[in-house]
Amino acid sequence: MEALSALTKGIDIESDPKGVFNAALQVYEKFMELFKDGGQVEAASKAQEDVESLENTKLNIAVTGESGSGKSSFINALRGLGAEDQGAAQTGEIETTTEPTAYPHPSYLNVILWDLPGIGAMDFGPERYLQMVNFSRYDFFVIVASERFRSSHADLAREIQRMEKKFYFVRCKVDEDLANARRAHPQAYVEENVLQRIRENARKCLRDQGAINPQVFLLSNWDLGQYDFPLLEETLEKDLPHLQRLAFLLSLPNFSPEIIEKKKSALRGHLWKISLVSAFINVLPMGSVSLSCDVGLLLVSMITFYKQFSLDDDSLAKLARRAGKPVAELKAVIISPQGEVLTRDVLMKKIVQVGYDLTRSVERLFDLVPVISTLGAAGLSFATSYSILSNFLEKVAEDAQRVRKKALE
Numbered sequence: 001m002e003a004l005s006a007l008t009k010g011i012d013i014e015s016d017p018k019g020v021f022n023a024a025l026q027v028y029e030k031f032m033e034l035f036k037d038g039g040q041v042e043a044a045s046k047a048q049e050d051v052e053s054l055e056n057t058k059l060n061i062a063v064t065g066e067s068g069s070g071k072s073s074f075i076n077a078l079r080g081l082g083a084e085d086q087g088a089a090q091t092g093e094i095e096t097t098t099e100p101t102a103y104p105h106p107s108y109l110n111v112i113l114w115d116l117p118g119i120g121a122m123d124f125g126p127e128r129y130l131q132m133v134n135f136s137r138y139d140f141f142v143i144v145a146s147e148r149f150r151s152s153h154a155d156l157a158r159e160i161q162r163m164e165k166k167f168y169f170v171r172c173k174v175d176e177d178l179a180n181a182r183r184a185h186p187q188a189y190v191e192e193n194v195l196q197r198i199r200e201n202a203r204k205c206l207r208d209q210g211a212i213n214p215q216v217f218l219l220s221n222w223d224l225g226q227y228d229f230p231l232l233e234e235t236l237e238k239d240l241p242h243l244q245r246l247a248f249l250l251s252l253p254n255f256s257p258e259i260i261e262k263k264k265s266a267l268r269g270h271l272w273k274i275s276l277v278s279a280f281i282n283v284l285p286m287g288s289v290s291l292s293c294d295v296g297l298l299l300v301s302m303i304t305f306y307k308q309f310s311l312d313d314d315s316l317a318k319l320a321r322r323a324g325k326p327v328a329e330l331k332a333v334i335i336s337p338q339g340e341v342l343t344r345d346v347l348m349k350k351i352v353q354v355g356y357d358l359t360r361s362v363e364r365l366f367d368l369v370p371v372i373s374t375l376g377a378a379g380l381s382f383a384t385s386y387s388i389l390s391n392f393l394e395k396v397a398e399d400a401q402r403v404r405k406k407a408l409e
Helices: 017-034 040-056 071-078 126-132 151-162 174-184 191-208 229-239 242-251 257-280 295-308 313-323 327-331 344-365 374-408
Strands: 059-065 101-104 111-115 140-145 166-171 216-218
Touching: 040 242, 040 257, 059 071, 059 242, 071 111, 071 140, 111 242, 126 151, 140 151, 151 166, 151 191, 166 191, 166 229, 174 191, 191 216, 216 229, 229 242, 229 257, 242 257, 257 295, 257 374, 295 344, 295 374, 313 327, 313 374, 327 374, 344 374
Parallel strands: 059 111, 059 140, 140 166, 166 216
Antiparallel strands: 101 111
């Protein structure tokens, strides 16, 4: 599969039509070279397995902490929801959770955040607590505090570690601490110094309770792009298996330009698999051109890009409410075809257009008139699918950047 991944490596498909076309020719040439001795059908079957594996990948994240620590707000922030949005985790200073409560991501139902009962009020040890919340269900734990980390946090972390699962200490409400420090010492206030002091105090509290070299991530549930969330995301990238890492990344809200670029890069590395499946599995002949594609797969993939970049109607409506702007104002900066315009018929016309131009060029460049081989037709199908998906992905990522910028104005 590494050779297949290299098939499209180093090829940038731009939004410029000439760039798109030239890149598609490069993809075709690489495809023909790679599969000149066969193996393309087997490769397509393996690619289909990978595509389906990503769709079916489950990620269960346990979030625990004391009452009022911000764990419910943290869950809502990761799901791109405000406290008043439908399906949001209930927030409040009084413990609102008496048993593990599942909160599926609104766009990725296989990514589930679990709000666990508060650990501060439990009158039994961490081992019993983990049994009570069904420890084996979760892929990793986030242990949240808003002020001081206590012995209950450290004891729970040790038990999680003993049972060989990952955990992460998160110190929430850092924005409130900074505001208080600014009011108390306006002349001496230096944000980075205050953050470092909070971080060291949190680590000291945990060390005093027996935690060994604890790492603490400072967050604001109201602005995930600030402080240590990018570092937490990078840490999870290293710790999680590949498919779970990708599922987590794609489920994140567009809280920074960098996260949008990360999503685009991750998806670009996945496009060749979709394109290979499109060229060989459940294909539909495209009329007068020498190619066949799985139009349904391509259409579903493009619609999914909208959800992954939070450009679907539900995500835009939630963002508009939080930003205090009309949805139409956010939609006005979207250039790519929106949901109601992106139909099967529209996509088929695009495939035929790109495929026809590519076929004519291949015939001229490789002297294949009037017959293109079976492998050549598959190569054209692959290159056409890849160029359409890649160009669309580029436009959707640009739209996500524009929508984010407009929401912040």
